[in-house]
Amino acid sequence: xxxxxxxxxxxxxxxxxxxxxxxxxxxxxxxxxxxxxxxxxxxxxxxxxxxxxxxxxxxxxxxxxxxxxxxxxxxxxxxxxxxxxxxxxxxxxxxxxxxxxxxxxxxxxxxxxxxxxxxxxxxxxxxxxxxxxxxxxxxxxxxxxxxxxxxxxxxxxxxxxxxxxxxxxxxxxxxxxxxxxxxxxxxxxxxxxxxxxxxxxxxx
Amino acid sequence: xxxxxxxxxxxxxxxxxxxxxxxxxxxxxxxxxxxxxxxxxxxxxxxxxxxxxxxxxxxxxxxxxxxxxxxxxxxxxxxxxxxxxxxxxxxxxxxxxxxxxxxxxxxxxxxxxxxxxxxxxxxxxxxxxxxxxxxxxxxxxxxxxxxxxxxxxxxxxxxxxxxxxxxxxxxxxxxxxxxxxxxxxxxxxxxxxxxxxxxxxxxxxxxxxxxxxxxxx
Numbered sequence: 212x213x214x215x216x217x218x219x220x221x222x223x224x225x226x227x228x229x230x231x232x233x234x235x236x237x238x239x240x241x242x243x244x245x246x247x248x249x250x251x252x253x254x255x256x257x258x259x260x261x262x263x264x265x266x267x268x269x270x271x272x273x274x275x276x277x278x279x280x281x282x283x284x285x286x287x288x289x290x291x292x293x294x295x296x297x298x299x300x301x302x303x304x305x306x307x308x309x310x311x312x313x314x315x316x317x318x319x320x321x322x323x324x325x326x327x328x329x330x331x332x333x334x335x336x337x338x339x340x341x342x343x344x345x346x347x348x349x350x351x352x353x354x355x356x357x358x359x360x361x362x363x364x365x366x367x368x369x370x371x372x373x374x375x376x377x378x379x380x381x382x383x384x385x386x387x388x389x390x391x392x393x394x395x396x397x398x399x400x401x402x403x404x405x406x407x408x409x410x411x412x413x414x415x
Numbered sequence: 416x417x418x419x420x421x422x423x424x425x426x427x428x429x430x431x432x433x434x435x436x437x438x439x440x441x442x443x444x445x446x447x448x449x450x451x452x453x454x455x456x457x458x459x460x461x462x463x464x465x466x467x468x469x470x471x472x473x474x475x476x477x478x479x480x481x482x483x484x485x486x487x488x489x490x491x492x493x494x495x496x497x498x499x500x501x502x503x504x505x506x507x508x509x510x511x512x513x514x515x516x517x518x519x520x521x522x523x524x525x526x527x528x529x530x531x532x533x534x535x536x537x538x539x540x541x542x543x544x545x546x547x548x549x550x551x552x553x554x555x556x557x558x559x560x561x562x563x564x565x566x567x568x569x570x571x572x573x574x575x576x577x578x579x580x581x582x583x584x585x586x587x588x589x590x591x592x593x594x595x596x597x598x599x600x601x602x603x604x605x606x607x608x609x610x611x612x613x614x615x616x617x618x619x620x621x622x623x624x625x626x627x628x629x630x631x632x
Contacts, residue, residue, distance in 0.1 A: 251484050262479030267471070276480045283487050346473045355467050373432070374464070375471040380432050399428040406463045 235299055243290050254283055257300065260376070261307045267371045268311035269318070278314055282307045301385040304376075308368070308386065351412060358408040366401040369394055416442050423453045431460060555604040557585065562593045577603045 241249030261282050266275040286306055293302055347353050359367060372378045372386065380398070384391040418426070426443045429435045435443065447454045560571065568579045568591050582588070585602045593599075 245488075247484050247488075250487065254482055254484065254487070258479050258482060263475050263477070266475045266477060272477055279479050280482060280486065283482065287487060346470070351466055352470050355463065356470060359467065371471070374468050375475060380434060395429065395432055395434065398432055399425075402428060402431060402460060402463070405467065406459050409463050409466070410459060 236295075239290060239293065239299075242287065250287065257303055258283070260300070261303060264304055264307045264372075264376060265311045267375055268308070268368075269315055274314060274318075278307070278310050282310050285310070298382060298385060301382055304372075304378075304386045305388070351409065354408055354412050355405060358405055362401055362404060366397050366404070369397045370401045370405075373398055418442055418446050420450065420453055423447070423450065424456055427453070427457045427460060431464070555602050557600050557602045559598050560601050562595050562597050562599060564595045566593060566595070567591075568593065571599075571601065575601045575603050577601055 238249055238253055242253055258279060262275055262279045265278040265282070266272060269275055269278065282303070286303055289306075293299070347356055359370065362370070368387070369383055372383045373380070378386065380391050380394045383394045387394070423443060423446045426435055426439055430440065430443065447457060558575070560575070562571075568582060571577075572579045572582060579591075581602050581604070582599065583591075586599045588599075
């Protein structure tokens with residue numbers, strides 16, 4: 212496997228163009244100093260990406276909004292400790308991912324608690340309508356979406372980062388703090404599972 | 416360059432990661448031209464991608480609710496006071512723990528009464544005395560043995576249920592060193608008592624005057 216010649220077809224998820232390193236180098240100290248317009252600029256640049264990452268993990272828009280706010284609060288607080296050598300986006304996405312995962316875990320324990328209570332007390336609990344279902348248009352999409360959500364978390368996360376957020380494998384490795392080879396193997400594994408799910412449908 | 420099907424599939428995967436070099440990509444294309452199976456594999460991956468990516472976008476291409484910068488700043492100070500609150504709480508909890516541990520330590524040390532410090536006369540172990548009246552018979556057999564290379568007096572004694580002292584006495588040995596090839600006599604003796612054995616025990620009633628001190632309150 213040779214060194215990559217990246218052919219990026221960029222239909223960028225985040226419509227705002229990438230911030231240059233020079234601008235970031237100036238912006239970050241301003242934010243640390245507490246200048247509101249600098250903070251506003253930084254937030255505006257990255258809030259969509261952060262929000263969409265959170266959304267792809269937790270699935271709920273309201274929760275994703277809360278996570279976005281928490282992420283920027285946390286990021287502003289630990290901005291002094293941000294090291295230059297790492298991509299700022301990757302650093303921010305790591306915070307987002309950690310926050311999202313914590314939320315998801317809390318929600319899961321809450322769900323389990325609710326289920327236990329309902330089974331003990333036989334109380335009917337209103338089920339929240341899963342918002343994802345309404346967007347599916349055909350059977351193939353249903354199969355792939357189902358397969359994606361059934362994937363092990365580490366395979367699903369790399370798939371979403373690669374296909375939805377269009378991060379490069381080195382960026383993904385940076386965000387998740389894993390080696391690039393691991394990213395490749397997880398992507399291959401996920402792709403194979405999705406592909407065979409589709410194949411089963413075709414009855415090949 | 417010809418490539419195997421396994422390699423082609425691996426390269427198809429790397430290509431999907433945008434991690435295939437231009438040269439390897441050429442080899443892959445050449446292979447795919449002639450191999451229908453691998454071509455099918457590549458096509459099925461592309462199909463999967465073409466379905467999943469628009470689907471993800473439809474699900475998640477929402478925009479976030481507008482964030483007020485003030486809320487972020489306010490959040491900052493809140494966490495600051497929250498930090499002080501947490502610190503005081505931790506201090507209080509720590510203090511309670513220390514008090515608790517201290518009282519537990521006090522209790523364990525004053526649990527054993529003053530007996531351990533007072534002078535207690537040691538309780539003598541009751542003894543049983545055997546007195547043998549009569550005699551016993553000693554039966555000895557002797558056998559000859561040729562000393563081997565690695566033999567020692569101890570090992571030979573063990574082998575024939577004898578003792579080193581007996582062997583030395585029987586052979587009038589002055590040292591413990593043996594020469595391989597020499598013949599020695601090994602006595603093994605048994606004792607059978609022919610008399611009677613009397614046993615008597617002496618009992619003691621220990622008198623202890625413990626000086627108890629009430630445990631410190």
